[in-house]
Amino acid sequence: MQQIINFLIRNKNFLLFLLLLFISLLLTIQSHSYHKSKFISSTNFLTGGVYGWRYSINNYFGLKKENERLLKENEQLRNQISRFTVDTSAAYIDTTSFQKPFTFIKTNVFKNDYSKMDNYILLNKGEKDGIEPDMGVITDKGIVGIVENTSKGYSRVISILNSNSRINAGLKKSNQYGSLVWNGKDPNIVQLETVPRQAILKKGDTIITNGRSTIFPRGIGIGTILNYKLDENQSYFLIDVLLFNDMTNIGFTYAIKSNDATEIKSLENLKTDE
């Protein structure tokens, strides 16, 4: 017994080192798997508050640019409204606009990184503003990511520039779709995988969200095809997509709340239970 205690005392630094190493490796490994990195995140009140403080200084410098973007978006929205007010009599389903009731919540970006392998974005709204995990996040130009982790006043978004992110996306022209991933190289280019080879592609074609999940409505822009090639098995296309968004400068975003999500999810669960 005496010897064990002596051993512990003699090697206490090494044992402490091992313990701390174990904890930090655990945190590292957790951070590499989706939906598990909850302990160490920037949504806590200290880091969120400090980032908010920085944001309130920084946002003065970008006001002019953001105003221009808002004006442009206003113009676009006005055009859409005018189209609807002209023929209200015709009850048709517009396939280019959103098919389901979605609510949009405006948020500001407190922190955004893009130089790492797994990038996250911190938003200034949280549970008390109605943000929940698994909500989609977009800007006026295109998609940004999916909410992963929320606290009372802040929420953290898995950016599309994250190795854990997988988002359903398809071609605008046809109904073929694949999943959107990122290879960690260029923050303006993401990859669209598993598009079947039957798809007819052309450089410059538009890629949009295809509305197969409850996260994003159909028809939100993602980017244009920069390059494409067949994979090793010659069965799927690998497509490089040039994003509409400048991921290095996002500014303001909208979080999308799908009002039908719970209903759809309960239906899907019913099916798998049987």
Next chain:
Amino acid sequence: MNNNVLLYIGRFMILILVQVFILNNINFLGYLNPYIYIIFILLAPININKSLFLFLSFILGLTVDMFGDSGGVHATACIVITYLRPVVLRSVFGLSYEFQTVKLSKVGFGERLAYVTLIVFIHHIILFSLERFNFSHTLLIAKKTLFSSLFSIIVIMLVLVLFRRKDS
């Protein structure tokens, strides 16, 4: 003594704030950031209590992780270099380390550069391999480690020269 503790606490906080708000946003050439918060570990006194030192550097790394949403990457790298620091000190300074007479502000440029280079390099290798966490990116990790280390070493040496304490 009291004065020194205050100095270390101040250094701890200033280094974290500078790292998180300024240096993490440099992204030189798209991906290069200097990591200078390890100056805290570089400049810790030679005869510091080792358990306390390990614990402090764990907190240091974890705070940077929290701000950067990077899990435990910085914390791991920090405690490894803290644990290996005596080895590096012994190999760089030799006898004067054994007698605990080393003062980083007094050693020659060459020895100081060797010390900083070794520590920074170990830190960056661990940092980037854990951040990528993927063997298929070995080349990218090597590239990032090399260039970021160069960047960090230059910035750290500059900071050490600029903020040298004149009285000691």
